[in-house]
Amino acid sequence: MTPRGETGTGRAAAGSRRAALAKARQSRRPSRLGERAGAAPKPDFVFDSNAGFPGLLARTWSRAAAEQDPGRAVELLLTLGGLVPADISLRALRCTEEAALRVLFGISWREPADKGRDMATADAAGPPAFLGELGLTTSGRVVLSVPSEGPLAGREKLVDGVLRIPWPAPALTAYEHEVGQASARSAAEAADCRAWLSATGPQGRDRLLDELKDAARRTAPFVLYQEERQYTNFRERNTLPGKTLWPGHPDCALSALQGIPLALWSDSDVVMVVCLALLVRSAGYARIEEANGTQLTVGHVAALLERTRRKYNAVPGGRRVRPAASQRVTELRTLAAAIRARRAQVTRSVQLYREIHGPLMHKIERVAEAPADGAREREQRICARLADRIPVTGGTLAEMSADIQAGADWLTRPHGAFGTGLESLVYETVSAARAAFDADFAMSRGLRSLPALIQALRHEDWARISGWELPEYFCCVVPAAGARRYFEDSADRLADVAWAISSRMQYNSWHFIVGNLPKVPEVEARDYFVPPTVPDIAFHSDQHHHGHVAAQVRFSIRSPQAVKVLDRAFGGFVDLRLLRCAGTPFGEQDLLAAQHVSTLLADATTATATLVAAGAEAEVTAFGPQWHWETVTAGESRCADG
Template sequence: MMNALPERGESRRAANARKRVSRRPSRLGLVAGATLKPDRVREADAGFPGLLKRAWQRAEEADDLRSFVEVLLTLDGHVPADVQLRALSAPEEAALATLCGLTWRTQETTTTAADAGADGDGGPEPVFLGEIALATSGRVVLRVPSQAPLKADQLVGGVRRVPWTQADLDGYREYLRRAEVRVAETVADCRRWLDAQGPQGRDALLEQAKEAALRTAPFVLYQQGRQYTNFRDHNTLTGKTLWPGHPDCALSSLQGLPLELWSDHDAQLLVCLTLLVRSAGPGRVEEANGTQLTVDHLAHMLERIRLGYNAALGREQVPPAASTSVADLNDLAVALRTHRAEVAGHAQLYREIHGALMHKIEKVARPYADAARAREDAVVARLTDRLPLTGDTLQELGRELAAAPHWLAAPHGDFATGLEALVYASAGAATEAFDADFAMSRGMRSLPDLISALREERWAEICDWEITRFFCCVVPDPSAARHFGGSTAALADAAWAMSSRMQYNSWHFIAGNLPKGPEVVDRDHFVPPTIPDVAFYSDQHHHGHVNNNVRFSIRSPQSVVVDGRRFNGFVDLRLLRCDGTPFDEQDLLAAHRVSAFTAQATGLAAELAAAGEEVEVTAFDSPWHWSAVTGQDKPASRAS
């Protein structure tokens, strides 16, 4: 947890008094939490519940079964159908493949040719009446033979009843038979592989899996009908709710337990988590979010990644797995991680995030093209107009800055340091050049303080720093007020809410860059991000995203070397659109160059600080955001 220690030179009483005063721009100086009612009340079904309701209503308008299912699989165009198809249990997968011919498996065929355009009218006599529905979790669920009716309280809007013919039943049974054989072989292979690790080896794998769950964003995984999650529902894995070693954690409960007493689900879970982590670190787990986590699903994912890596390298550098055995998939996972840095040297890796299901997909970007250059040109034009730099590209600006960086530590314009001016100019230029509603850039306020703590190895002190040790400059487009009732005050409040959250993110990542001593291990933190991402429909789950209309976004994290230590995710640039057109891959590539420019400036400022310059960022607090967004010195509510 964040420590409530006072800031430098501040008494505990003063610190507590400060915490009781609102930092919200429109309420500066007022007692926090004293309003009688919130300024904005969101709809009861805002976010994910509303999306599911609309998707179900849209699906009900479909004329045929396949069209109905396709709307549900994509949540009416909000997620790739492939994610939902891979979330189905084996019986559900068999049913959907038989009834609609829909499956994520490229080699799978059904024994009957399903007529996707009919629900049984005029066809053979139905022998079973099944159901298809949308669960409140967002999953497509089916009632199959021998199963009880779907539970109404877990569904979004009722069920669609689906008649099954004898041919459908025959096709379903054959598909399910093959699936059962495949699962039995896979489970036996997982158990053999785990047995070969020995008791100590299995315990080490469990520790690694728990650490991965603890240090990455929340996720939901399935093993047939069983759910493993550290997100909102009843938690069964280590995360924000369950501490490492908690008896309710499925992984913790396996430690020291003989392998023969493990369930088949748990055996597959540990094997798959192990291979995911070995292929790219804990972040890879999020790429299985919302899907079945089985060996064949994992094999499908690793093969897709392998093909992307080889395409980027221009040769068959990473060979395919010899089989789908755990041992061969382990070799593939290790090979992917081994060559990942080489791939990153040839092309930009990034993640595509589908917010509705919190699912991430690693992608290999296409080359930098005209659309990205146009964005960069627009940023450069604005930066050369606002900063003492010349050049036609961000790289040229960076070279000129590196040749004469000392102005970064001196006052510049309205700012106490040139670094502040550069951060603000970069974020403002990005807002305009990318047609964004908001752009923001975060970092650390006092590089000298960090350098001093690093030199004296005061790791516990760094871990105890509050979020106010960090900053985030948020620059909204004035027209973004339309998303907040036309109020510039509400726009300033939203900008500060984003700034405060980004300060937390800096706080949350910094410990992940420190030596793994007890004070760091015990400190809540995530593995710092190293590649950018582009997100679609993120205004679904996270309360802040729902409240502040965070729909489409780009995040571009960058590392910075501070006094010889590399800090991953030390700065980033984020772009946000509240509606309209999503950002695309070329936008991301251009944004990544903008964030790299800001990171370079931060690194140069760190060098100045290491040499004795006092480089402090004092701007970008709540009063600054109020003035910058509204043009007023202080809120009208506090004006005399």
């Protein structure tokens, strides 16, 4: 008999909820599936205090301190032991430090650099006129003490001690001249920026601040400097909106300026706002990351824009961009707008990509050469494998994409061990890419339910899409069997790492998808990044991100692609990622080949979405923790999903 007030259906529903809660409390780590989450007696992995960036800084400082040649020590510190271009660190120097390095070692990022002087190592009669200091901060910046500023230890967080740098008397004279020029330049820049902001009026400034708050919030971590002042959305005490600082917070440097008379803005804030606006104007929010880790001055931004202008103008065809007539804000705004327009032209004929230097989180935009033998050889290997595994034909990946679009019905039907052909294609493509690129891991991500997305789009249910959680997304991760050597030679540990990577990639899909939706309140309230549109190659990225450190992600390629669902293009909906834990970095030809692979994945997903829109069903049920456990430990793919 059913107790009063409780129907049989109610008891079944309660039982179903209890079962769901019990399952939710279980570990999703492949090696502990079915066990209660959080019940392990100790952590499976404990970070070494010297893992990642702290260890790199300690090793770099140790090498520099052992050098007898001050010039060689400076080179080691600027490049963090040869892992990053010196140009990035040089552009992070305060104006006094920049002047000191220029007169002491003849080093500068500015054009032309004066390579003739090296006063720190030149023979000088008598004792030094000044004994300065050289240090490395815990953020990776090279710092110098200069006359009248006092010891570094009193104002910087140093990795260790300092190196003493003797200044001969001629260096002091040259330094005084350099600093005088730099001070005059800085004052002129600040005055020009203030005049331009004044001309925009209070409402114009507020609109600009709103845009920049959104830019900081929707962009990957960055750290920028205005002399000793730091503007960042990354960890510690953020000064710009990001993961831990919401727009409007009193600590937000941008929010704090709204409603404040311009006369009360500091010169640092004035220049910061104008420089960020110039960067955004030239290519959208992502351009900010190309200034990451450097000083944010008009001169620095002008140099970045000029380098970009030259790169774009080197591409044949279209209208060339003229250089700025001066470094006045109005001239640079004209240049930034022209660069943005030129960028739209060049992307029709060449592949742009970003080079990421992980230790300093700095990105450099590059223009790729045409695909050559290296890219074609990798593509041919992938095509040969796919032709043996899935019902597609073609001698190139582009031909295979065309074949898929001409006859895509199999993508929504079971294929092999998978519930849909799309899942089979994703797995086989990722597996083929891992082998062809000799990667330790390869992966691709996406959305599990295209029918749910199409239904939500038809009803313009933006809140529903914004509310989807990580389990609504998937990522198929395929490691090399030999990658276990990086994880205690354990297949169990390798499976756990593969699933940890998969979970993180689900987060990335979650983080990007709503960036493609109308900016309604439900979307604006949600944490998201602007979806990526260009691929990138990363070097030594096993430094800051805890997941990268744990998974030993040293070298990588990311190739994002848009997918069309109904009439809406979803940028960054899928991607192909390739990782190496050690060995040789990926190169430009690898990236070009990866772009062709990710295009195939995107085209197949678009074709599946078209079939679903016409009434077919297609749900991705594979690529969960059980699937990764079985695939990695048994060496074969099954579609069971725990």
